[in-house]
Amino acid sequence: MQPKRNTWQREAVRATLAEAHGFVSAQQLHQSLRDGGSTIGLATVYRNLAGLVETGEADSLQSPEGENLFRSCATQGHHHHLICRSCGDTRELSATVVEEWTQRVGAEHGFSEIEHVVDLFGLCARCRAARSA
Amino acid sequence: MQPKRNTWQREAVRATLAEAHGFVSAQQLHQSLRDGGSTIGLATVYRNLAGLVETGEADSLQSPEGENLFRSCATQGHHHHLICRSCGDTRELSATVVEEWTQRVGAEHGFSEIEHVVDLFGLCARCRAARSA
DNA sequence: CGTTATAGTGATAGCCGTTCTCATTTAGAA
């Protein structure tokens, strides 16, 4: 276990991430902080985000454009997301079915160290209503 | 409909992609072509790959590292992939379990038009053996 | 308290995949 010091930068990243409504990019987060008067560096934002992901305090996923997005995580442990492609609203999902399936399929093909990307994008009820209005 | 001309470059990309065993990056494909004596440019490889994806002749997905990978598509219609992160060898999967799960979860949360990204990355038997040797 | 070792920081350079630019080439129609 590496030593971890408490810095105001780490806390600032944590706080700003928590304030964000959905998934945010590291750069957006950095900009928010700078806009708020912080002198925090971009590299530090990246480092702390990576740290938060490692400890399970934050989630990360790739946007379809290949950018890494982050979100402060409510649920501990492994889980997936259902994301509204219109408003970005996110639901956290746990999916035993999927976990079992990945393991089984991996084993059947002789693959090990299975990593899986399972994210659902859809249109939430509110956005669907708004669109048809 | 935009005009499409037939160039030897397009055909070369198609052919080399078909020869590849699994998912390949644009850069790898370009390198293969150059190694084979072709004078094709990198930008052209990118352009033609994008074109093939658009017409459904090729699949594309993001690796966990954020790189775009391409593959000439055997199965028509919706399917998933199990990909060796070392050699790129790929198995196409159909997964009724997963399809059902996505629909159910979407409905439970009032989401519609569910799109899902489900791709598995692992280490195939051959690469695992090679690594421990 | 003050001292001190070192984890953490921040500016910036660098890396890597991808896209853009633009002069040149060439497919395909006339």
Place this chain on the structure above:
DNA sequence: TTCTAAATGAGAACGGCTATCACTATAACG
């Protein structure tokens, strides 16, 4: 053959991210 614009290719540019390294400040210890 002639013509025109789609397509090409070399390299510049771009954007996200990581590495570097001198400096700062946390927190353990005296």
